[in-house]
Amino acid sequence: MPKASSDAKASDNLLKRKGAGTGRKQKKKAAKDPNKPKRPPSAFFVFMAEFREQFKKENPNNKSVAAVGKACGSKWKAMTDADKAPYIAKAEKKKEEYEKTLRAYTNGLATGKDGEESDKSKSEVNDDDQDDEEEDDE
Secondary structure, three states: OHHHHHHHHHHHHHHHHHOOOOOOOOOOOOOOOOOOOOOOOOHHHHHHHHHHHHHHHHOOOOOOHHHHHHHHHHHHHHOOHHHHHHHHHHHHHHHHHHHHHHHHHHHHHHOOOOOOOOOOOHHHHHHHHHHHHHHHHO
């Protein structure tokens, strides 16, 4: 039995060293806005999207995400700057589009308009329009 009490003491000491139960409050993360535009992909991720499709066609039985990532990374490293140029150009174009939509988004927040017309979703509004048309026909 003395061994069990020594194990308990060791775990208690470990908890004390880790700072468990010290009463520190964890900071809450700010809520993410679902309407905020997503960041654009880098040139590597633009390349990876195309490479993933090609890799799946060549290896239909491979279900490993890690294998696809490793193959893509090794091919990206082997590419010259000239080979990477079209992907870099696509990434720059997506970045410009993102910056434009982000400016529009932040300007919309600054003016106080959220872009929401009402509490109804668009599908509900469309359903109401269809109901009105059906009533007009009768």
